[in-house]
Amino acid sequence: MKPIPESTLGVGIIGVSPVWGWAATAHIPALRALPNYEIRALAARSAESARAVGEMFGVSRVFSDHQQLVIQPDIDVVAVTVKVPHHRELVSAALAAGKAVYCEWPLGRDLDDARAMAALATEKRMRTIVGLQARQAPAIGLVQQLLRDGYVGEVLSTTVVGVSIAGDALVQPNAYMLDKTNGANLITVPFGHSLDILSYVLGEFAELSAVWDVRRPLITIKETGEQIVKTAPDQIAVIGTLTTGATASIHIREAVAGGTGFLWEINGTDGTLRITADAALPEIYPLTVAGARGRDEFSELAIPQALTSKWPALTRLGGTPAFNVARAYAAFATDLDHVTHTVPDFADAVRRHEVIAAIEMAAASGERVKV
DSSP: OOOOOTTOEEEEEEOOOSSSOHIIIIIHHHHHTOTTEEEEEEEOSSHHHHHHHHHHHTOSOEESSHHHHHTOTTOOEEEEOSOGGGHHHHHHHHHHTTOEEEEOSSSSSSHHHHHHHHHHHHHHTOOEEESOGGGGOHHHHHHHHHHHTTSSOSEEEEEEEEEOSOSSEEOGGGGGGGSGGGSOSTTTTHHHHHHHHHHHHHOOEEEEEEEEEOSOOEEEETTTOOEEEOOSOSEEEEEEEETTSOEEEEEEESOOTTOOSEEEEEEESSEEEEEEESSSOTTTSOOEEEEEETTOOOEEOOOOHHHHTSSGGGGGGTTSTHHHHHHHHHHHHHHHHHTOOOSOOHHHHHHHHHHHHHHHHHHHHOSOEEO
16 A cells, blocks of 8 residues: 555545446546545445445445534545535535535535635635636646737637537436526536636626527436426527627537537637537536637647646546546645645635626526626
């Protein structure tokens, strides 16, 4: 067994399933690739599930009660990877216990949830991180570098178009996403992650207009064949002006056979950057960057090794859903050591929820809204 560095951060993960889930897909592989983290406890929905995940992942301390996990003295960071409606309760418990928290995105079901959690983190003076890990993708670092170097000149406009999951059928564990009030749907997940990297790179919306619609109101649950009424939108289009004055538009939709997975263009006075992926989930799918200056043809731009290998231990995770999550954890450890802020925290999550709330207002009213 390899020695554990003295600076190792103990992690407890709430929301681990023995058969399915984001914790097993991303968080556990990410943490196990980092020498300065150790998974010290897991929590699942039931005692039976807790025992199963403990055996599966080789973690001896497992709980069916999250309160027991958050009070463990050797847990420094609590990762909350459950369904969104439960985020506030679990995050609040961890913060009250004096733990740093990594909460998956969206932070809450709505803006009120997000603001309450951010306020509690401030009150308790605890560091936080929210799962907007697309910011950590090496391709995003390249885009920022190119913009700083004047590759496109002055940014005039930007456009994002993308397709999310197929919209006619859904697996049972994701059925809760059909209910808009649960807070996890097209606008918060594929649209939210796409919005976040656009805003992170180019600046926030100053004002916007929006439309959304439910074009497929009946969705089939794959395992049972049951049809469920969907209230969450499956078409979202936003157009507005960024604080820089640039025009920006985003259209994310579901179930477009053969449609563009993810295409983000940044158009400037001197050139254009084009960022692409297989789906409108830039936090998961690898991003490719291409560029053209003047009237040249587009060509792919290589991502510098300094960006891809910033944390060499994570190279083997490249191309997997764990890659950007691991880079977020690595950056968070550095932030904790140096009192810096390089990963999105709960305050950043509140800002993203504020923009989504403005989009909802614009879509409902049909009017242009200041953000």
